Amino acid sequence: MATLDRSAVFRIVSLTLAGGDVIQTIPATLALYKKQWVRRRLSALCFFYAVARYMSIMSLIFNGYNAFSRGYTPVSCKHLYLFPNVTALLAGMAVQVLVYIRTIAISGRSNVVRVGLGAIMLLGFPIQTFGIVYHRDPYFNQGACKGKVLHPGEPDWNIVYYSTHMAFDLIACVTATFYIVSAARVLGVIRLSKFARYILRDGLLYFFVVFLVNLWVVLEFAQVFSSGAASSLPLAVVLIAIQHLVLGTQRTPPGNVPTSNYDESVSRGPPRFMPSPSQHIDLELESGEFAVSDTAIESQKMSFRSEEQKDKIPSRKQDV
Template sequence: MTSLDRSTVFRIISLTLAGGDVIQTIPGTWVLYKKQWLRRRISPLCFFYAMARYMSIISLIFNGYNAFSRNYTPTSCKHLYMFPNVTALLAGIAVQVLVYIRTVAISGRAVRVRIGLGVVMLLGFPVQTFGIVYHRDPFFNDGACKGKVLRPGEPDWNIVYYSAHMAFDLIACATATYFLVYSSRVLGVFHFSKLARNVLRDGLFYFLVVFLVNLWVVLEFAQVFVSGAASSLPLAVVLIAIQHLVLSTQNRTAGNTSSDHDYSASVSRGPPHFFSHDQSQEFDTELESGVFVLSETAVESQKLSFRSEATRHKTAVSEPDSEPTTRKPNVS
């Protein structure tokens, strides 16, 4: 098959996969929207989820239409050739905001994560915009229309866009994983709760799938190989991954209560046992907007409990029990 044939095949595959997943996620999406209606407010999670979902759908539809259409004229192509790219950019921004919200939530809203990761995300937006729009011109071909870098000797600047996405995903995934692992040992127990294991698994799965498909596209734009997948497959994969990342957390946490956290007994080596089985099960989590959040208050209270128990034990060891003394009778 020629490169054009492969691009056509990948467009069809992408539209089929994305369309099927959009239909499949309608019930979960409806539940998410219903929660917002009952609360009479739209959470940031819901807003950016909707933005990522529908901007991706619009971009995929117009990407396919621009490639398969034979109705464009050179004039109309100049007006609409960037529409799929801009909507894809907006969808990508929404996806990164969702990853940011999730990572900040997992960190317990740590200030250094909110600021540090927020700065990385905001600095990435103009870089990604540059990669999408720089020197991208309308390419009219027998009624079809697309945006393309036509200047000789220049690379396809989409490399910058996808590389920035990969860098942010790598930093966010490393940060979330660190805090999830840290939370499992803050009480002296190296055992994840069921919810924490699921959140870690979903996050790592999202990262691996999205990172690998973006790396595939970067290598293709760098002309390491030609597959035709760069036309629309990355957007379809990211759409599917982010929908399941958000909705799986929503569905999983909907029926969870504090009794679902299956922290096992403390494995502190040797006496004294600073954390009993009941205390280790009291490690609190809260669910806000359906995102797993480690409660800073609970962590701090457990740390204070640890310190107080340690202090009492140290005092008991350093001060031996005093024995009552018997008073000798005076001998006159």
């Protein structure tokens, strides 16, 4: 009974946190949709963001309804018990596609990342589906309904789903961080674009939060401990994290400088550093999708030019 009480508390907390964040992000979400409408084009990022957002909301609502309801019958439970699981699965897949798009953008649209990470993601989808639906049967309890592994001696196969999700997030995080840090070493840590630091900070924050909550759930399904959080908290955390990861790119990055004088600066001489395409690490949300931009690189070139001019000023005074 104590476990059931904790599960109910976590469901209420999850619905409250997720609901508050969904309301808070409505203006930014509408701004994202408006960009699609103005350009008459639905971007992949906007589509998968919508799938992740609304599938997560539906899963959380039905998860709570199925747990607290007393109106189910054995027949109706048999038809609807998998609905929260399937919507959570679709939301999780959409989240991974968003992470995939972001990682490709950070890598400068590297074909290695595009093919390699894409293959890992696609291979993980059937494994995650297996973890969600395999041997999951309707569990009817005094009008409440949920899916549960009822076969004796079998683990909860949700472990497979969450472990696969964690593995993909880990690979994507390592890949994105590698490209950002590689560019930082060339540009110099102090000269690294503020927006690049912003993306690195939010990306790592997303990874650590989601990874830890998924690890928590795996340990609970493995019966290392029992907290009741596995019922709905992971989905709420992932929803909140991915909303801020995507919508955060709509804000104007701090420290960007105008690039109207870029051609003039190049005509006066080559910059000290000419990065390769894979080192274009500044991101913008352009036309509703992650797009690689040269803004950070141009910003660095402008700063180099400014420093060169500052270096020349003292020498001129001495000549006078």
